[in-house]
Amino acid sequence: MKNKECLKTIKRLCGYMENDLSLECCEEIEKHLRECESCRGEYSKMENALKLCRKSREALSEEEKMIIKENIFKLIEKE
Amino acid sequence: MHLNNKEFIEKFKSRDRETFSRIVEEYSDRLYNLIYKMVLNRDDAKDILQNAFLKAYKAAPSFKGESAVYTYLASIALNEARERFRKERKYIFFDLDIIDSEKEIPDISLEKEKETMKERVNVALGRLPETFRAVLVLKDVDGLTLKEIAEMTHITEGGVKARLHRARMLLKRMLENEK
Numbered sequence: 001m002k003n004k005e006c007l008k009t010i011k012r013l014c015g016y017m018e019n020d021l022s023l024e025c026c027e028e029i030e031k032h033l034r035e036c037e038s039c040r041g042e043y044s045k046m047e048n049a050l051k052l053c054r055k056s057r058e059a060l061s062e063e064e065k066m067i068i069k070e071n072i073f074k075l076i077e078k079e
Numbered sequence: 080m081h082l083n084n085k086e087f088i089e090k091f092k093s094r095d096r097e098t099f100s101r102i103v104e105e106y107s108d109r110l111y112n113l114i115y116k117m118v119l120n121r122d123d124a125k126d127i128l129q130n131a132f133l134k135a136y137k138a139a140p141s142f143k144g145e146s147a148v149y150t151y152l153a154s155i156a157l158n159e160a161r162e163r164f165r166k167e168r169k170y171i172f173f174d175l176d177i178i179d180s181e182k183e184i185p186d187i188s189l190e191k192e193k194e195t196m197k198e199r200v201n202v203a204l205g206r207l208p209e210t211f212r213a214v215l216v217l218k219d220v221d222g223l224t225l226k227e228i229a230e231m232t233h234i235t236e237g238g239v240k241a242r243l244h245r246a247r248m249l250l251k252r253m254l255e256n257e258k
Contacts, residue, residue: 014244018225042251049251053219056197058115060125065107068125072103072132073096079137 005032009039013046088144099136106149109221110156116216117160119205127163131156146230153221154231157213164209203253211246218243 009032015021016029033040060068081087082105090098110131115124134155142151204212217228218239225243229236 046251049254050219052200056200058112060111069103
């Protein structure tokens with residue numbers, strides 16, 4: 001069951017991850033995370049989701065890149 | 080020569096082909112990834128990438144140099160992707176009213192059990208409304224700063240932070256639901 005402190009922490013997690021909060025706020029959040037297993041779990045899930053996001057890169061093959069580049073320069077020539 | 084070097088930027092602005100060729104080589108991969116995560120379709124992403132480079136080349140003389148070359152390109156690519164969203168509407172899955180209901184995130188687990196990590200992320204991204212997805216992709220996929228995103232999207236930094244928070248919460252829940 002989440003209490004007011006949990007809701008306040010969750011609301012500020014994003015700012016916390018961005019180092020966008022005052023030192024005092026960060027300390028409050030860290031204190032709450034140490035004490036609250038549920039919020040610690042939420043924080044960890046959020047971190048994992050973002051890690052997955054960063055890792056899941058899409059790539060072009062060398063051939064595709066070459067074709068795209070050729071197309072761009074062909075279109076430039078036409079202009 | 081560094082790509083944000085003054086001399087390099089001047090050459091880019093004068094549409095020097097060699098300079099532009101280097102820009103295309105340097106940024107194709109990163110831009111493609113950014114665009115793909117917005118439209119989630121290979122052919123569309125390649126098409127948008129090509130158009131974005133072309134637009135950037137044409138508009139190069141008006142590049143003010145206030146932002147980095149990459150941010151300028153990403154901004155054009157993002158607008159192209161958004162235009163595609165609006166024209167085709169095929170990428171929008173549900174509206175904000177549903178998002179605002181805490182319990183109604185669709186369960187996407189059933190058919191997706193064996194998908195790879197990349198596919199899992201893409202499915203979750205595909206369920207985010209465009210404005211949330213854009214901010215999340217720019218920040219957490221592409222690594223731009225809040226300030227850069229605010230400039231690119233014409234939203235205040237506070238607005239970017241609020242959307243990013245919402246987008247991350249939604250992404251987290253979608254990836255959880257999917258397990």
